Amino acid sequence: KPDKDDYKEPTPDPQPQDSVVDNEDGSVTYNVATEKGFMDWAKAARTSPGSTNCTLLADIDLTNSGEWTPINNFDSTFDGGNHSIEGLTVNQQDNSNVGMFTWVQSNGVVKDLTLTDVQIKGGSFVGSIAGVNSGSIENCNMESGEVTANDYVGGLVGWNYKDIKGCAFSGSVSSNNNKAGGLVGWNDVGTIQDCTASGSVSGHVDVGLVAGYNNSGIIKDCTAEGFSFGKQAVGGVVGTNLKGTITNCHSTAAVTGSESRIGGVVGDNNTDGRVIACSSTETVTGEGNNLS
Numbered sequence: 001k002p003d004k005d006d007y008k009e010p011t012p013d014p015q016p017q018d019s020v021v022d023n024e025d026g027s028v029t030y031n032v033a034t035e036k037g038f039m040d041w042a043k044a045a046r047t048s049p050g051s052t053n054c055t056l057l058a059d060i061d062l063t064n065s066g067e068w069t070p071i072n073n074f075d076s077t078f079d080g081g082n083h084s085i086e087g088l089t090v091n092q093q094d095n096s097n098v099g100m101f102t103w104v105q106s107n108g109v110v111k112d113l114t115l116t117d118v119q120i121k122g123g124s125f126v127g128s129i130a131g132v133n134s135g136s137i138e139n140c141n142m143e144s145g146e147v148t149a150n151d152y153v154g155g156l157v158g159w160n161y162k163d164i165k166g167c168a169f170s171g172s173v174s175s176n177n178n179k180a181g182g183l184v185g186w187n188d189v190g191t192i193q194d195c196t197a198s199g200s201v202s203g204h205v206d207v208g209l210v211a212g213y214n215n216s217g218i219i220k221d222c223t224a225e226g227f228s229f230g231k232q233a234v235g236g237v238v239g240t241n242l243k244g245t246i247t248n249c250h251s252t253a254a255v256t257g258s259e260s261r262i263g264g265v266v267g268d269n270n271t272d273g274r275v276i277a278c279s280s281t282e283t284v285t286g287e288g289n290n291l292s
Contacts, residue, residue: 016033018033018040028051029053045076046072053077054076059083059084061086073103080111083112085100099129099158103133104132110136115128118142120148124153125185127155127156135162135163138164140168141168142168144171148174151203152212153174153180154185155197155201157184161188164191165193168195172201175204175212178204180207181238182201183211184210187217190217194221196224200229208235208239216243220249234256234262240268241275243271245274247278252282254283260286
């Protein structure tokens with residue numbers, strides 16, 4: 001029989017550590033495990049947004065870190081590693097392009113990230129991840145919190161004209177004017193695919209749980225649930241669809257509009273807009289003249 005004196009406590013797994021790696025292409029990657037490491041990356045990215053990548057190795061809590069300064073024109077890769085950032089707070093009600101990033105550029109990638117307890121306030125083009133996206137946002141989630149703006153506001157992105165795939169929104173989005181969406185405020189020739197939206201979205205005109213306004217964009221294989229409130233062009237999936245294509249999208253959202261153009265899937269399906277194999281199964285209240 002083994003002697004009890006021979007027993008040894010198992011060695012705990014080593015904790016991840018912050019580090020910086022130089023890449024062959026001249027960029028650097030910050031491997032981030034702590035709040036300090038995250039702030040070090042952010043400082044570097046604000047100086048060199050096109051060559052400063054980040055990979056999260058652990059969840060990051062920004063609750064006591066004060067107000068976040070958005071990173072301008074991010075053109076690198078942010079890999080969340082399926083971790084979360086808690087307590088991202090921005091209060092820039094007089095500014096445009098507001099979010100964790102002001103603008104994700106054409107080579108920019110943000111992926112595998114969850115944001116919780118978000119508090120974002122901005123003027124126009126406002127989202128938790130980016131005010132504007134012309135890059136790629138994949139498998140990202142705004143899990144809780146609020147995003148508010150004057151107009152062009154989304155739970156993830158204010159203005160999208162590239163790719164958003166496999167993302168989710170659950171929280172609150174509100175606009176003082178128009179173009180409010182759970183995922184995207186204004187989808188402008190962009191693609192939104194395999195996404196889910198829940199929670200509540202409110203605004204005056206162009207309000208939807210996936211996108212407020214779809215301008216010649218593609219929205220497919222998405223679901224919406226929760227509440228969509230507005231005056232005109234209010235839908236469960238999309239508020240206004242102008243020359244866009246919406247395919248295989250389904251809503252269980254309650255939709256309420258106080259004036260006109262209200263629909264369970266789309267509030268206002270405008271010029272050359274196509275809605276294919278979509279459905280709505282919840283209450284629609286208002287003077288709708290489109291889909292129910």
